[in-house]
Amino acid sequence: MRRTEGHTRYAGGLSPGQPAGRRVHRSPRSLPHGGKLLRVHDVDGFGHLRQADRFEGPQEIGLIRGREAVGHDSIPIIREVQIVPPNVIMKAMVTGALRSAAKVAFRRGGGIRVARWLNRHGLRILTYHHFAGRASLERQCAHIRQCYTPVTMEQTAQAFAGGKPLPAKALAVTVDDGYRDFFEVAYPVFQEFGIPATVFVVTRFLDGGYWLWGDRVKYAFRHTPLERTRLELPDGTVLTHELPDPPARERAATEVKERAKLLCRRDCSTFVDSVAPALGIEIPGSPDGEFQAMSWDEARQAAAGGMEIGAHTVSHPILSSLGSWAEMAEEIAGSKRRIESQLDRPAPHFCYPNGRMRDIGPATAAVRDAGFATAVTTEPGVNRAGADPFLLLRIGVESSYPPAYFEQRAAAVGI
Numbered sequence: 230m231r232r233t234e235g236h237t238r239y240a241g242g243l244s245p246g247q248p249a250g251r252r253v254h255r256s257p258r259s260l261p262h263g264g265k266l267l268r269v270h271d272v273d274g275f276g277h278l279r280q281a282d283r284f285e286g287p288q289e290i291g292l293i294r295g296r297e298a299v300g301h302d303s304i305p306i307i308r309e310v311q312i313v314p315p316n317v318i319m320k321a322m323v324t325g326a327l328r329s330a331a332k333v334a335f336r337r338g339g340g341i342r343v344a345r346w347l348n349r350h351g352l353r354i355l356t357y358h359h360f361a362g363r364a365s366l367e368r369q370c371a372h373i374r375q376c377y378t379p380v381t382m383e384q385t386a387q388a389f390a391g392g393k394p395l396p397a398k399a400l401a402v403t404v405d406d407g408y409r410d411f412f413e414v415a416y417p418v419f420q421e422f423g424i425p426a427t428v429f430v431v432t433r434f435l436d437g438g439y440w441l442w443g444d445r446v447k448y449a450f451r452h453t454p455l456e457r458t459r460l461e462l463p464d465g466t467v468l469t470h471e472l473p474d475p476p477a478r479e480r481a482a483t484e485v486k487e488r489a490k491l492l493c494r495r496d497c498s499t500f501v502d503s504v505a506p507a508l509g510i511e512i513p514g515s516p517d518g519e520f521q522a523m524s525w526d527e528a529r530q531a532a533a534g535g536m537e538i539g540a541h542t543v544s545h546p547i548l549s550s551l552g553s554w555a556e557m558a559e560e561i562a563g564s565k566r567r568i569e570s571q572l573d574r575p576a577p578h579f580c581y582p583n584g585r586m587r588d589i590g591p592a593t594a595a596v597r598d599a600g601f602a603t604a605v606t607t608e609p610g611v612n613r614a615g616a617d618p619f620l621l622l623r624i625g626v627e628s629s630y631p632p633a634y635f636e637q638r639a640a641a642v643g644i
């Protein structure tokens with residue numbers, strides 16, 4: 230059985246051919262804050278518990294926090310679920326207020342400098358997605374140059390393979406998905422500052438005429454003429470949203486995307502396909518505006534200009550939600566092949582879509598099999614010597630962050 234870090238652990242179905250539906254029984258484990266971890270079994274192959282479901286355990290009733298099992302068919306996945314009793318929720322709110330006050334004191338006392346020094350031997354990997362404008366990104370790049378040593382994922386791979394160690398205060402910049410604004414806005418800035426970013430591209434997205442599924446949901450909510458929407462999930466649950474203003478539209482799209490992420494691939498596709506018609510709009514054949522991908526030609530230019538192009542699957546599915554090992558292996562290996570044939574250079578770095586441990590499941594093995602040297606997650610943290618190069622932690626940032634907040638996050642404080 231493979232163990233992974235964090236609240237999620239997987240067992241069963243880690244290799245092809247393992248019988249479906251294998252059950253592993255473990256007793257509940259206590260958490261430091263008084264919550265409880267219970268094992269939930271992938272009994273029927275599609276046994277989802279949803280985020281807001283109430284769970285009645287033998288001793289306590291609480292809200293289930295986190296996502297639930299989506300393993301099925303040949304990839305049964307067993308997840309741990311955190312049961313949070315109401316008194317713990319109250320305690321967390323009080324602790325949260327104290328923590329905010331502590332953060333201000335920390336910042337004023339030069340704590341970020343101290344955190345940078347304490348983590349000086351670790352590797353920080355920043356994750357960007359979109360880029361709105363140059364000015365703020367330029368400030369961030371100036372800060373990176375001043376306080377860190379930019380490294381490539383290639384240097385990272387060599388260091389983790391026992392080669393030349395990374396320099397002190399190493400920082401790698403990564404960009405997910407391959408949107409066009411990377412090429413138009415960020416690439417010239419990264420080049421100017423000598424920061425070698427790695428862009429993890431969804432290969433079908435760069436092929437053209439393909440929407441990332443989350444963007445279709447976002448587009449539908451932004452453009453619907455309706456002020457009240459009603460969507461039905463495959464299990465019959467109805468989601469309704471009032472849309473009085475643009476922030477409400479964004480919130481609704483986010484909630485619908487999060488609900489869709491809980492579904493298996495097939496149900497997710499069917500549900501996402503139903504969103505635009507239910508909202509009374511038609512999605513354009515090709516994504517435009519901020520939803521546009523860069524072209525392969527632009528990816529080639531960026532690679533020639535010192536950026537690395539990594540793989541982020543063929544179509545951006547949540548890998549643990551796929552129905553078979555073969556489908557998962559093809560999403561992973563297929564994206565590598567496509568990049569290598571388009572760019573005529575190796576693509577040894579991989580990025581898991583959505584990227585939390587629960588989204589990765591048994592994919593780490595498929596990533597190794599496909600010949601990658603590193604793989605990044607969206608689990609937060611700084612990578613120390615001896616970390617698993619196929620489960621590298623990252624720090625999510627946005628180019629629009631105010632300077633103080635960006636500097637704090639880059640130092641891995643409060644992530």
Ligand SMILES: [Zn+2]
Nearest residue numbers: 405406582583
């Ligand atoms: Zn992505």
